[in-house]
Amino acid sequence: MEQVEVPPFRYTAEMANRIEARWQDYWRQNGTFHAPNPVGPLADAQHPRYGAEKMFVLDMFPYPSGAGLHVGHPLGFIGTDVFARFNRMAGRNVLHTMGFDAFGLPAEQYAVQTGTHPRKTTEENIERYRAQLSMLGLGHDPRRSVATTDVEFYRWTQWIFLQIYNSWFDADQKKARPIAELEAQLAHLPASERRKIVDSKRLAYVSQAPVNWCPGLGTVLANEEVTADGRSERGNFPVFKRNLKQWMMRITAYADRLIDDLDVLDWPEPIKLMQRNWIGRSTGAYIDFSSIRVFTTRPDTVFGATYMVLAPEHAKVDELVADEWPDGTHAVWTGGHATPREAVAAYREFTASKSDVERQADAKEKTGVFIGAFAMNPVNGAHIPIFIADYVLAGYGTGAIMAVPGQDERDWEFAEVFELPIIRTVEPPASFDGKAYTGEGPAINSGFLDGMDIAQAKAAIIEWLEARGFGEGAVTYRLRDWLFSRQRYWGEPFPIVFDEHGNAIALPDSMLPVELPDVADFAPKTFDVNDADSEPETPLSRAKEWVEVELDLGDGPRVYRRETNVMPQWAGSCWYQLRYLDPTNEQHFVDPANEAYWVGPLSGKPSGGVDLYVGGVEHAVLHLLYARFWHKVLYDLGHVSSYEPYQRLYNQGYIQAYAYRDDRGAVVPAEEVVEEQPGIYVWNGQKVDREYGKMGKSLKNVVTPDEMCSQYGADTFRVYEMSMGPLDVSRPWDTRAVVGSQRFLQRVWRAVVDEHTGSTVVSGDPAPVEVKRLLHKTIAGVREDMAELRFNTAIAKLIELTNALTKLDGTPRDVAEPLVLMLAPFAPHIAEELWHRLGHAGSLTYVDFPQADPAMLVDATVTYPVQVNGKVRGRIEVAADAGEDAIRAAALDAVSIVDAKKVIVVPGRLVSVVA
RNA sequence: CCUGAUAUGGCGCAAUUGGAAGCGCGUCGGUCUUAGGAACCGAUGAUUGCAGGUUCGAGUCCUGCUAUCAGAACCA
Known part of the structure; x- marks a missing residue:
């Protein structure tokens, strides 16, 4: 051959490889892609782009996987490189570099598997990743590359944590302020009381609350890391709710700004939508039914509330549950139990036994039980029965609802099962023949609200409730505070110690960094994946000589105990792009002049931020939400001039690949499969079936950039990846092309x-x-x-x-x-x-x-096709500046028509004749 | 079930404000050639997912449907 x-x-390919090596050497030796900063060690007034219009191009922070790269990974990196190189040639000062998100679970798991220290495996993986990427000729500024695991990097991660810890959210000004300003306001209080209030307001705080405990991983997880069916996103282990003492970040304080500021961002609409849905802002009202406070988005329908539902876990249930069934209680309400207490206990057991998956699968069949008590509807004095049911969630709103079956499909379904009355309070159109009606219409059966539209009625009833103390207008969110501690080894230590009373004390900046100690046993304690009652144990707690520390924090040397949780993987990626701007700065995490130049606000881009951020959709609500939150805190405290981290976001598609299975269902190596006829695939003489999916070892269809570079050269590989299709669309890999x-x-x-x-x-x-x-x-x-x-x-x-x-x-x-x-x-x-x-x-x-x-x-002459009744019958060539009349005449002449009904001349395009 | 995206030669993708359905790959033929080739020249290949509608004119706009992919998961 x-x-x-x-x-x-x-x-x-050989020639290409020689050329590629030569120019990569040239770029490296000449620092071709060094981008000059305005100030500091990276400033360079001799650089051809010094002080020019800036352009900050960013790839999502890669995790240096031990498995190495396949051809799908560099897709976005090549895309940003193409964009960056074009912009350099177009006259801009382009900052493009790449660092590594190297803390976190996967790095640690890989280390545990291979039995080596995570620092060693992480550094090896980074080297390998760099080597694979360097073949591609990406124009990165190598001076700006950082890894989250660098002590000099996480020193500043800890510093930002302290900024957050030492802040509180002023609800009036809607911004974070230094905690010292709150302490000053509370100067009149005794120290212990002041401390209690101050600690309860911090943006980073310790709380005892139900959290997601994952025994299989031996750590707790944030809501965002738990999938819809109640398993860990990483590893797919079961996750249980446990009451544990954990560090939280008060991201909920920023819910409004996180939603509202989406409007100024140049992001794909689907991502904005996913963030809005995750934050889940709903406006409505709190209404008090006797002693039970409910939240509703439809206070206008309160006259139609015919029963109430509490979440089974609601705190008021035990207090309210009756000893006996009231006279005349419907049989279907009791669940067949002799007393309300028995019914409640049985129902709670029933719901607890169901997994989240089952709960969702059963969502259509409404279940619940009457607790034997009634509450009063404040608008009409009606006494309505109280139920518990699992279709009301403890974690949302107040964990209690007023049920208005006339305007809510779930309430209607429940009302049908339990034979409860249904009152319409919004008049449906005559043509409506459904059940619950959720559309627009005039209020009916609603006393003084009758005739108003929904918006008017909402305003009127809120005013009425507030005037009488029965409730108030309110906004609630689905977003919960961010669970920020992990019981792992491979993460940033908290810059926190505890005194002998267990009070958390922030270390001063001068004591940073708090270095992660070397330990012999870094493996987390994991448990049987289903052992819900297991207790987390942090690996750092085993490093006794590190945990116990004598420090002078202002009142003489004393012994303190270090916090032994570590930060989650997301911490470093919340701010890494800011460190790219000023990676060598030892005084600040970024110099204000450098920050303002690279990401400061510009006209038309009031938020500031990275000019182009490319990555996959999978970070829509995790990284992108957390990073926006941290950035806003830094903005409020005056550390950055931009109030959003990423101005323009672009989601790249994925490269997928075909995989093949023989008739036993076993995967066969994809590269050995031949297509004998269209649609007929053969491996080793036997027919195999083709399927489409991710590229990976398990499907035996991995193609690496290394192979492509040696077989074709890096430039061919780059051109192929960029020409396969639009960058934001997933596409199949096809080596033959x-x-x-x-x-x-x-x-x-x-x-x-x-x-x-x-x-x-x-x-x-x-x-x-x-x-x-x-x-x-x-x-x-x-x-x-x-x-x-x-x-x-x-x-x-x-x-x-x-x-x-x-x-x-x-x-x-x-x-x-x-x-x-x-x-x-x-x-x-x-x-x-x-x-x-x-x-x-x-x-x-x-x-x-x-x-x-x-x-x-512009061409000197233009060729016009001449259509007659929609069909092309001829063409004419006329001067580009010919007048319409001349074109018309030439066209009619060309098709020999004298009595056209209508002639349409589209300048520069065609002539259409209707005969 | 809901939301969003997509659907154009065998394959991957274009087509500006509604104005001539194109490009690359593959395939086929030829040139050069002992041969081969990733060289050169040329050609084949489409009812734009389906059914309607608006228009002189629809891949593009409107209505309904189908398929695929992604996301959300009773959020009061």
């Missing part, structure tokens, strides 16, 4: 370099005018595509231009040079090489990207 004779200067991209680069190469002699073959003759026009059309189109990240269409245009070029006898320099420059963002190594062979010294990184000449974008 080997070629007998390949021209010595053909652009083969990569060759198309290689042929394209070979054609470009051949246009400039003689394959046999290696000499440069461009001519000084001007290009034919039609090629010249195509060139300028291509420039204009590629520039537009670049701004919108439409790399696939940009490449398609370059291919068309190249194909037009290969048809010419010689390659004119005035086309070859702009083509090479436009190719550079996608295939930087070959472009640098060709640029060099075209006689230019140095790198093209900061050479101006070609500009289209507007005069070349």
Whole structure:
């Protein structure tokens, strides 16, 4: 199969690899991608882009996996690199680098599996990851790379934690303020009382509350890390609710700003929607039914409340439950139990026995039981029965609802099962024949509200309730405070110690960093995955000599006990992009001048933030919500000038791959499968079935960038990934198609370099005018595509231009040079090489990207198709500036029609004749 | 069940404000050639998911449906 004779200067994989190594060395030695800061050690007034318009391009913080990269991983990295390189050539000062999110569960689990210390495996993995990425020729500024596990990095993570801990949220000003200002306000109180109040207001606080305990991982988890069916996102272990003492972050204080500020961000709508849903703001009212406070979004329907429902766990249930069934209690209400107490106990046992999955599967069948007590509807004095039912959740609102079956589908279903009365309080349209009606309409059966529309009625009833002390307007959220501690080893230690009374004390900044101690046994204590009653045990608590520490915190040396929980993986990724801006600064986590330059607010972008942030959708509510929260705290405290971290967000798609199974269902290696006929796949002589999914070891369909680089070269690989389709759409990998991209680069190469002699073959003759026009059309189109990240269409245009070029006898320099420059963002190594062979010294990184000449974008003559009754019957060629009458006449002449009913001339497009 | 996205030659994708359905890969043929090839030249290939509607004109706008993918999970 080997070629007998390949021209010595053909652009083969070997040639590509030589060129790539040469230019990567050049970039490294010359610091080509160093981006100058305004101030500090990274400032460089000699840099061609010093002080220019800035552009901060960011990839989501990768976790350096021990498994290595497959071809799907670099997709976004290549996309940001293309964008960054284009913007450098377009005159901007571009900051692009990459660091590593190296703390956290996966790193620790990998270390436990391999029996080595997580620091060692993490550092090895980072090295391996860097080596794999460096082959691709990404234009990163290596001076700015950080890892969350660097002591100098997490020193500042701890510092930010202290900022948050030492703040409180002023609800009037709607912003965080230093805790010292609150202490000053409470100066009149005794110290112990003041401390209690202050501690209860901190943005980071310790609470004893129901949390997600995951015995299989041996740690607690944030709500965001638990899947809808009650399992851990990482590892898929069961998760149980346990009352435990844990660190929390008061993210709920920022719920409104986290929702409202989405409006100024350039993010995909689906992501904004997911954040809004997760925060789950609902406006309505609290209403008191006797001693029970409910939350409702529909206070206007209160006249239709015919019963109440409490969550089975509601604190008031035990107090309210009656000793005996009241006279005349419906049989269906009792669940067949002799007394309300028995019924309540039995129902609680029934709901506790159901897993979350079962609860959801059973959601359509309403269950519940009457507790034998009644409450009074404050608007009409009606005594309505109180039920407990699992369709009301303890964690939302007040854990109690007024049930209005007329306007709520769930309440209607419940009312049908328990034979409860139904009163409509909004008049449905005559055509409505459903059950609960949730649409617009005038109020009915509602006393003084009758006739009002929903909005009017809501306002009126809230005013009425407030005037009489029966309730108040209110806003509730689905968002809970963020559970911030983990019972693991591989994370940032808290800069917190406890005194002999168990009071938490923040360490002063001067005692940072608190270094993670080396321990022999870093494995977390894990339990049987279903052992809900197990107790978390932190690995750090075993490091006795570290935990017990003598410090002088102002009142002489005393012995304290260190906090032994660690921070969750999300901590470092909440602020890493700020450290990229000023990675060597030892005085500040980022210098204010550098922060203002790179991410400060600009006109049209009031929030400031990263100019382009590329990553997968899977971080929609975890990382992106936490990072926004931290950033806002830093903004409130005056540490940053931007109030959002990421101005423009772009979600890349995934590269997926086919996998094949034989008739026993066993996966066979995908690369050994051949397609004998369309749709018929064969492996080792046997027919196999094809399926589509993620790329991974278990499906035996992994293709690595290493293989692609050695078989085709990095530039071919980059061009292929970028030309496969729009960046935000998932697409299947197809190794056989990569060759198309290689042929394209070979054609470009051949246009400039003689394959046999290696000499440069461009001519000084001007290009034919039609090629010249195509060139300028291509420039204009590629520039537009670049701004919108439409790399696939940009490449398609370059291919068309190249194909037009290969048809010419010689390659004119005035086309070859702009083509090479436009190719550079996608295939930087070959472009640098060709640029060099075209006689230019140095790198093209900061050479101006070609500009289209507007005069070349309009043709001298225009060809119009002539349609008759919608069918093309002829074409005419007229001068581009011809008047409409002339075009009309020429068109009618061309199709030999004299008595057209109507003639439509679309300038520059076509002529349509209605005969 | 709800929400959102997508549907265009065999495959992957284009098509500006509604204005000539294109590109690349594959396939086929030819050139060069002892041969091979990732070289060169040329060609084949579409009822734009389905059914209606608006329009001189619809891939594009409107209505209804189907399929695939993703997300949400009784949030009062």
